[in-house]
Amino acid sequence: MSRPSGPYETRPGRRHPAGATVGDEGVNFSVYSRHATGAELLLYENARSPEPFQIIGLDPEINHTFFSWHVLVVGLPPGTHYTWRMDGPNDPQGQGWRFDPRVELVDPWGRAVTTDSWDRWKRQRKGVKPHDSPRAVVLADDYDWEEDIPLYLPGEQMIVYELHVGGFTRHASAGVRSPGTFAGIVEKIPYLESLGITHVELMPVMAFDIQDVPEQVWEKGLTNYWGYSTHSFFSPHPGYCSSPEAGTHRTEFRDMVKALHRAGIGVILDVVFNHTAEGDGGGPVINLKGFGNETFYILDQIDKSIYLDFTGCGNTVNANHPMVARFIIECLEYWVREMHVDGFRFDLASALARDEEGQPLPNPPLLWGIELSDVLASTKIIAEAWDAAGLYQVGTFPGYRWMEWNGRYRDSLRQFVRGDPGNIGEVASRIAGSSDLYQANLRLPINSVNFITCHDGFTLQDLVSYERKCNRANGEDDQDGCSHNLSWNCGVEGASDDPEICALRKRQAKNLLGLLFLSQGVPMLLAGDEVLRTQGGNNNVWCQDNETGWLDWALLERNGDMLRFVRELIAFRKRHPSLQRRYFLSGQPREGSSLPDISWQGPKGRPPRWDDPNSHSLGFTLAGTGPGEEDLQILMNMGKASQTFALQALDGRAWHLALDTARATPWDILTKDEQESWPETSYPVAAHALVVLEGR
Structure with a gap:
């Protein structure tokens, strides 16, 4: 050069x-x-x-x-x-x-x-x-992709792993040559392969302003760690590059994508088109304000110095203006065509459904333009189907191909597992693919991205350890972050050395992840939950670019039993097509089978009591999709007392115990070769436990 x-x-x-x-x-x-x-x-x-x-x-x-x-x-x-x-x-x-x-x-x-x-x-x-x-x-483009192309894995086979590029390898225990970079991710690909995930969902990697924080936060030495503050949408974030001063951004990002694709792992980008780093009228002019403020932002129609804020971040991008819509679609197509990414998750996507006055549109041009783009036709598009101003569109997000972060799933499963009674009907709908949300408008179970935790909120370990957030370190007087966490501390708030409390917390974590991977739809796992990473009760580490927000790789050994459980759980899902259905369950037998595709049971051989306000327990039998796949018996008891379930009768076959979260490691989850037949016609499910049996 x-x-x-x-x-x-x-x-x-x-x-x-x-x-x-x-x-x-x-x-x-x-x-x-x-x-x-x-x-x-x-x-x-x-x-x-x-x-x-x-x-x-x-x-x-x-x-x-x-x-x-x-x-x-x-x-x-x-x-x-x-x-x-x-x-x-x-x-x-x-x-x-x-x-x-x-x-x-x-x-x-x-x-x-x-x-x-x-x-x-x-x-x-x-x-x-x-x-x-x-x-x-200025960049020339002479990159050798070596025949790499984006991956086109069917939605029903996806297992998404949400991670932060910096926080994944920045901890000293990561032991990588380039901590906190795209290259650091490459060094950890063997771990991702061993876990069994199919896609990484990278928190924002488009160039963002790490200095975009309130003044009192900046004075504490904290920065915009998560990256939801984009200013340059076509550029990889320089902070994730080893030598950005040399303009290596594009090469380093492409090297990561190519390496992940070689391992069979797709790349989904968390993109932030709903607002930018320029903030409100008092924020700095970085680019869009100075080129076309009146074009790129939704402004008050009477006083255009006022930015309408539907994002909680000072401004809202005027996404359905023809020029802005073209800018966004051109950007997405660039990342697919030139950077080979496999999909996008759209932060606060409902803000992108608003018109130039901030009103929701029934058919937003931008969202339909994304859905109908030829370049994006095989790309996964995932909406966070709400914004910060009360527009909540889970189940009704405009379009058909859009997948959605299913907030209803998260909330229902959290309530059920922590022991809230009376919601087994809601839980059954979520586990079965949320047909009540998606079937009537011609969508599929794969439109639902199921999750228990994500970057925004408690980690899995904190979800079972805290009932109140602990965000004082963020410098905002503990006013930031959500207080509606639907969590249960298992009897003690925060860290505990009590062996009974610790055992119950681990069981609850296994229950939550067990149900996640046994549900129809697309499961998403938060990085570090497989080894019970904690943030000390901080449910909003957006500004914590330190050990609070990083993954401590020593946890792989310290909580190796949990890591084993999650790996086997993912492998179990992968070998059962009945858990990866593209279409909704019908309750009818498939051809050649005497069992309906799904049948529900209550304890003691009774039908489920859907309207019982005191019910904590539910079971179901899931038929295999073909002659070579075992039927599954899944039993859930989240109450304080054990419950006995009658097992579905099988013709010429026997049930084999595959999973029981009440059992100690390594008997909590068993490979097919380790399983033994269960000779009884019923199974006693302990309090706060999940059980799975395979019929063969």
């Missing part, structure tokens, strides 16, 4: 494509800005250069076409860093325009960005200074 020397000759250039595009003659630069009256392109040698080596003023007559400003810089080498300055009217209140020719803007289409010169809090306190903004990097 040659060093720029400049000054370079310029030509008019072209308006398409947006961003910086390397060609035979040089680099074409183009950005959208509808109401700008002037533009300058600033070229830097590297991320830390104190001054640009060339400033190119664009002529409104020859470098401006429709809504785009463009210029070709002849012979400019890849590796050059650049920013934009846009001039134009400044009328935040009347028209929403926020042009400021002093502010350098990072290209929203930049394929790689560096933040060495960026100091959000210095900008907030001292105002705009020359050359203090993030910079984009």
Whole structure:
């Protein structure tokens, strides 16, 4: 890569494509800005250069076409860093325009960005200074994918593992060469393979502002760790790269994707298009505000200096404006076509269903555009089907192909396992694939992403150890994070050395994960839950880039019994197609079988008492999908007293015990070769226990 020397000759250039595009003659630069009256392109040698080596003023007559400003810089080498300055009217209140020719803007289409010169809090306190903004990097594209393509695993076979790229390997115990990076994930692929997951769901990896935190949080030395503060949607986050100053973002990310694909593991990105790092009217101008504030954000129709906030983060992206919708879809298609990702999970996706005045749309153009894109046709698209302003669309999210984080599943299973009586009908619906939410509008069990825990809330260990959040370390007087956790501490709040309490907590954790992997739909496991990672009761570690938020790899040995349980549980699900049905259960026998595909039972051979307000117990028989698959008998007792269940009669076969969470390791879960037949016609299920038997 040659060093720029400049000054370079310029030509008019072209308006398409947006961003910086390397060609035979040089680099074409183009950005959208509808109401700008002037533009300058600033070229830097590297991320830390104190001054640009060339400033190119664009002529409104020859470098401006429709809504785009463009210029070709002849012979400019890849590796050059650049920013934009846009001039134009400044009328935040009347028209929403926020042009400021002093502010350098990072290209929203930049394929790689560096933040060495960026100091959000210095900008907030001292105002705009020359050359203090993030910079984009000119990239050539000569990557060898070695015939890699995105994976196309059927939805019913998916097992999703949600992880934070930094926190997964940043702890010293991870023992990787490049902690907290895309390369660190590559080093841990053997672990992911051994676990048995099919997809990693990476928390935000598009370039975000780690400094986007309240002032009192910043003063405590805390940062925006989770990354729900994007500013550059086409660029991998520089903090997850080993050498971002060299513009290696794209190569390092692609290396990770290619390695995961070789291991048969797909990559889903958690994407944040509902808001940006620019915040409200008091937030900094980084890019979108300076190029087209009135286009990119939902503004109050009377006073356009006010940002409508349906995200809880200061602003809401105007996602259904034609230009913005095209920007988002183009971005998603880029990550699939050029970065080979396999899917996306959309943070606060219901905010993307709102119009320019913030009202929900019945058929949002953006969401349908994503669903119907040819490039995205085989891509998994997952919605967090709610926003921060009360729009809750679980079961009703616009479109048909969209999968949804099933918040109803999470809440119902948490209540049931902690011992709340009277909701066995609700639990049965969730375990069977939530047909009440999805079947009537022509959707499938695979539209439901089932989960017990996720990054947002208690970890599994904390869910069975705390009834109150402990978020004081976040610097917001314990006011942040959800207080409605539906958790049970098993008798003691917080950490305990009592062996009975510890045993009950571990059993409860096994119950929760056992039901997750025995349910129809797509299971999602939070990274670290398989080894009972704790956050000390903090249910909102969004700003804790430290051991509170990281995975301690010593837990693999310390809680090896739990890790074994989860691995065997995943393997059990994988060898049972009856747990991976694409279509809803009918209650009718399949051809050649005397058993219906599902039948429900209560204790002692009685039918379930669906309306019993005191019921804690439920059982069901799940028929195999073909002659080679065993039928399953699944028995759940979350009450305080044991319950005996009659077992379904089998013709010429016997039940074999596969799982009993009341038993000690290693008898809590048994491989097929380890199982012995159960000679009795009933099974006593202990209090707070889950039992599974296989019929063969």
